Amino acid sequence: MNPTSDSKRDASGDARREQIKRAALKVFARRGLDGTKMSMIAAEAGVSDGLAYRYFKSKDDIFEMLVREAIDGANEAFETIGRLSVSPLERFRALTKEIIEDENNDYFVLVQQVMSADSLPKEVAQLIEGYSTLRMIDQMAPVFADGQRDGVFIDGDPRELVMWYLTVLSGLMLVDRSLLKDYRPPQTDFLLNLIVKPRQEQGV
Amino acid sequence: MNPTSDSKRDASGDARREQIKRAALKVFARRGLDGTKMSMIAAEAGVSDGLAYRYFKSKDDIFEMLVREAIDGANEAFETIGRLSVSPLERFRALTKEIIEDENNDYFVLVQQVMSADSLPKEVAQLIEGYSTLRMIDQMAPVFADGQRDGVFIDGDPRELVMWYLTVLSGLMLVDRSLLKDYRPPQTDFLLNLIVKPRQEQGV
Amino acid sequence: MNPTSDSKRDASGDARREQIKRAALKVFARRGLDGTKMSMIAAEAGVSDGLAYRYFKSKDDIFEMLVREAIDGANEAFETIGRLSVSPLERFRALTKEIIEDENNDYFVLVQQVMSADSLPKEVAQLIEGYSTLRMIDQMAPVFADGQRDGVFIDGDPRELVMWYLTVLSGLMLVDRSLLKDYRPPQTDFLLNLIVKPRQEQGV
Amino acid sequence: MNPTSDSKRDASGDARREQIKRAALKVFARRGLDGTKMSMIAAEAGVSDGLAYRYFKSKDDIFEMLVREAIDGANEAFETIGRLSVSPLERFRALTKEIIEDENNDYFVLVQQVMSADSLPKEVAQLIEGYSTLRMIDQMAPVFADGQRDGVFIDGDPRELVMWYLTVLSGLMLVDRSLLKDYRPPQTDFLLNLIVKPRQEQGV
DNA sequence: TATGAATGAGCATTCATTCAT
DNA sequence: CATGAATGAATGCTCATTCAT
Numbered sequence: 001m002n003p004t005s006d007s008k009r010d011a012s013g014d015a016r017r018e019q020i021k022r023a024a025l026k027v028f029a030r031r032g033l034d035g036t037k038m039s040m041i042a043a044e045a046g047v048s049d050g051l052a053y054r055y056f057k058s059k060d061d062i063f064e065m066l067v068r069e070a071i072d073g074a075n076e077a078f079e080t081i082g083r084l085s086v087s088p089l090e091r092f093r094a095l096t097k098e099i100i101e102d103e104n105n106d107y108f109v110l111v112q113q114v115m116s117a118d119s120l121p122k123e124v125a126q127l128i129e130g131y132s133t134l135r136m137i138d139q140m141a142p143v144f145a146d147g148q149r150d151g152v153f154i155d156g157d158p159r160e161l162v163m164w165y166l167t168v169l170s171g172l173m174l175v176d177r178s179l180l181k182d183y184r185p186p187q188t189d190f191l192l193n194l195i196v197k198p199r200q201e202q203g204v
Numbered sequence: 205m206n207p208t209s210d211s212k213r214d215a216s217g218d219a220r221r222e223q224i225k226r227a228a229l230k231v232f233a234r235r236g237l238d239g240t241k242m243s244m245i246a247a248e249a250g251v252s253d254g255l256a257y258r259y260f261k262s263k264d265d266i267f268e269m270l271v272r273e274a275i276d277g278a279n280e281a282f283e284t285i286g287r288l289s290v291s292p293l294e295r296f297r298a299l300t301k302e303i304i305e306d307e308n309n310d311y312f313v314l315v316q317q318v319m320s321a322d323s324l325p326k327e328v329a330q331l332i333e334g335y336s337t338l339r340m341i342d343q344m345a346p347v348f349a350d351g352q353r354d355g356v357f358i359d360g361d362p363r364e365l366v367m368w369y370l371t372v373l374s375g376l377m378l379v380d381r382s383l384l385k386d387y388r389p390p391q392t393d394f395l396l397n398l399i400v401k402p403r404q405e406q407g408v
Numbered sequence: 409m410n411p412t413s414d415s416k417r418d419a420s421g422d423a424r425r426e427q428i429k430r431a432a433l434k435v436f437a438r439r440g441l442d443g444t445k446m447s448m449i450a451a452e453a454g455v456s457d458g459l460a461y462r463y464f465k466s467k468d469d470i471f472e473m474l475v476r477e478a479i480d481g482a483n484e485a486f487e488t489i490g491r492l493s494v495s496p497l498e499r500f501r502a503l504t505k506e507i508i509e510d511e512n513n514d515y516f517v518l519v520q521q522v523m524s525a526d527s528l529p530k531e532v533a534q535l536i537e538g539y540s541t542l543r544m545i546d547q548m549a550p551v552f553a554d555g556q557r558d559g560v561f562i563d564g565d566p567r568e569l570v571m572w573y574l575t576v577l578s579g580l581m582l583v584d585r586s587l588l589k590d591y592r593p594p595q596t597d598f599l600l601n602l603i604v605k606p607r608q609e610q611g612v
Numbered sequence: 613m614n615p616t617s618d619s620k621r622d623a624s625g626d627a628r629r630e631q632i633k634r635a636a637l638k639v640f641a642r643r644g645l646d647g648t649k650m651s652m653i654a655a656e657a658g659v660s661d662g663l664a665y666r667y668f669k670s671k672d673d674i675f676e677m678l679v680r681e682a683i684d685g686a687n688e689a690f691e692t693i694g695r696l697s698v699s700p701l702e703r704f705r706a707l708t709k710e711i712i713e714d715e716n717n718d719y720f721v722l723v724q725q726v727m728s729a730d731s732l733p734k735e736v737a738q739l740i741e742g743y744s745t746l747r748m749i750d751q752m753a754p755v756f757a758d759g760q761r762d763g764v765f766i767d768g769d770p771r772e773l774v775m776w777y778l779t780v781l782s783g784l785m786l787v788d789r790s791l792l793k794d795y796r797p798p799q800t801d802f803l804l805n806l807i808v809k810p811r812q813e814q815g816v
Numbered sequence: 817t818a819t820g821a822a823t824g825a826g827c828a829t830t831c832a833t834t835c836a837t
Numbered sequence: 838c839a840t841g842a843a844t845g846a847a848t849g850c851t852c853a854t855t856c857a858t
Contacts, residue, residue, distance in 0.1 A: 583728055
């Protein structure tokens with residue numbers, strides 16, 4: 001009879017959940033798991049301390065869910081990029097843009113935090129196990145090799161070079177973006193210099 | 205009367221102090237300020253839980269002192285590099301090596317942690333205020349400009365390019381170095397690609 | 409104007425109140441004051457979490473009211489038994505049956521819980537003060553003495569023997585009735601052995 | 613060289629542990645698991661709130677350990693009684709005395725609480741599973757049957773009569789012993805009336 | 817009336833810091 | 838000096854109670 005009321009109820013619940021999740025993501029991305037107090041998340045979301053527990057079982061639970069979503073998102077992004085029918089260079093450009101220029105890259109930051117953390121809740125540790133830069137490397141290394149064959153990328157072991165490139169991108173996510181006034185993050189083309197082979201046209 | 209005993213006492217005291225400081229540096233660099241418990245430092249140093257308080261006023265105090273030393277060390281490194289009478293490229297190579305390849309770069313990691321942290325003890329925040337990548341940039345930008353004039357470095361605003369390069373190096377310090385088996389950090393020459401201008405000789 | 413609507417409203421209100429009270433009694437009797445959450449009562453009553461507060465001021469208030477009713481009921485039961493024109497033995501038999509065999513003895517269980525609790529809301533503590541096994545003892549001791557005179561009950565101080573007997577009955581209310589499969593609570597006649605004087609007829 | 617210092621250290625640790633355990637037993641026995649706050653235990657033991665956690669992992673952990681000891685103690689008591697080479701009546705008398713008159717019967721009270729509780733920590737629930745009045749019944753039923761053959765105990769199914777008797781004893785443990793001024797718990801011989809067969813000598 | 821989301825005080829637990837030995 | 842037991846403030850989490858709908 002009144003599906004609206006039902007969906008509204010759900011919608012309101014989901015909205016709250018989203019609101020708290022977004023707040024948590026923001027704080028976690030900035031301060032890490034240990035540095036984040038539940039009261040910070042509640043304050044950031046503009047709700048009371050207790051309310052988060054209506055939507056999440058525990059602080060670790062929120063963290064885990066965010067990491068799960070972050071990993072899913074990252075994998076998805078990689079697959080999307082893998083499906084683009086463009087040149088290897090363009091694929092790496094897309095990847096770099098996605099990671100560096102995306103305004104909402106708190107998710108990426110979170111993944112990096114997690115991967116460079118020294119101790120994690122069991123659940124999260126398992127998630128990471130399954131994830132891993134490895135998969136990214138496996139996906140991008142063949143693309144890189146193609147680029148090498150085209151003479152576009154520098155010579156060397158594709159897996160190692162990709163790993164290095166991803167490491168650089170990873171590191172950038174961990175650097176506080178508000179370090180300096182007038183700070184602009186490194187531009188995509190600047191970073192691509194790391195792997196793009198110099199050509200005569202460029203050189204002259 | 206017995207200067208030996210006094211100096212011994214001091215020496216022993218200093219040794220203890222050093223021992224605890226080193227342990228703290230190691231743990232802080234790996235786990236951050238919040239993630240580090242005093243008991244971890246004590247365990248790492250192989251001393252009792254209470255002993256650190258004979259040598260340091262508080263956990264924050266240890267952290268502050270380490271950050272202070274790290275900043276001093278970084279500045280010193282930069283100055284040393286500045287005084288080298290070698291080409292701009294060699295200076296950037298030396299800088300990169302120092303940061304990336306130095307085994308004992310926990311100090312650098314610490315500085316980066318601090319600079320990407322969102323909340324810090326007052327004292328440390330002030331230290332950082334005074335420090336800053338700014339000084340590094342001020343120091344390296346002219347060197348970079350020299351390199352540009354020599355046709356060795358890529359074109360663009362020297363301050364911005366230096367900032368980007370330092371940002372990349374900073375990021376690398378924050379990435380967990382044990383992410384993958386067979387992991388090797390990016391090599392110095394790989395990173396220099398970011399700023400080195402391609403030449404025909406390289407290209408062909 | 410419309411007394412029906414009013415009384416209906418009252419009736420409906422009373423019904424709700426009863427419904428919640430019954431649910432509360434059931435849960436309190438099984439889990440005690442501390443072990444009972446308001447949400448358990450609401451779930452047991454099949455209403456929303458907040459509704460109880462339209463009918464009762466607080467959790468303690470529900471508890472107090474139940475204890476009050478329990479005490480009233482117990483006193484009434486005692487008085488009813490006191491008014492029976494039967495032999496002392498039959499009166500004790502009736503009392504025992506009432507307490508042990510009555511299916512709806514949650515009230516008795518509640519009183520016992522309260523009396524063996526160490527800390528209670530002020531209000532309840534006062535109720536208990538006024539109540540007390542003492543009154544029961546006062547009521548039953550003369551009956552017991554009558555029974556002794558008839559040679560039906562064992563010798564000894566009537567007040568103490570009654571107190572002991574009531575203590576045994578009280579204890580039985582606190583024992584979980586689902587301890588064992590095939591469990592049957594002690595039968596009335598078994599318990600009466602405690603106070604009934606053996607006779608030759610029985611002995612032989 | 614100085615075994616005393618070592619054993620002293622242990623002794624002091626064990627003493628603290630014991631002190632806290634005793635305090636916890638006292639409070640748990642009186643107030644139950646839910647009704648007991650860690651602060652009560654700490655206060656009862658005369659130590660700070662945090663100290664208990666140096667000796668026990670959690671509140672549930674203390675409770676579990678106490679229940680374990682209580683069960684062990686109960687089993688031991690039953691075995692001891694089983695090994696007495698005395699008449700069945702004397703065995704039941706000893707059992708009753710042990711439970712009712714022992715000053716330190718907080719352990720028994722604890723077991724009874726646990727067995728009549730409606731929800732328990734997993735660990736404790738498992739302990740209870742393994743325990744059970746069943747074992748007691750199995751141990752005492754043959755003794756009871758012997759007593760019946762001697763004409764000392766009343767007729768009926770030995771297992772059921774023993775169960776009833778133990779139920780009565782269990783209940784007594786749950787009754788607050790400070791209910792009334794001048795309160796004396798039921799005496800052993802009073803309780804034995806439940807199962808002892810009247811004889812002519814008694815009757816006359 | 818009835819609902820259940822929201823609040824915040826209270827309790828369990830952790831950990832920086834102190835201090836008797 | 839060194840130890841590690843002890844303290845208590847801070848933080849995660851629960852649940853009685855309120856209130857907008």
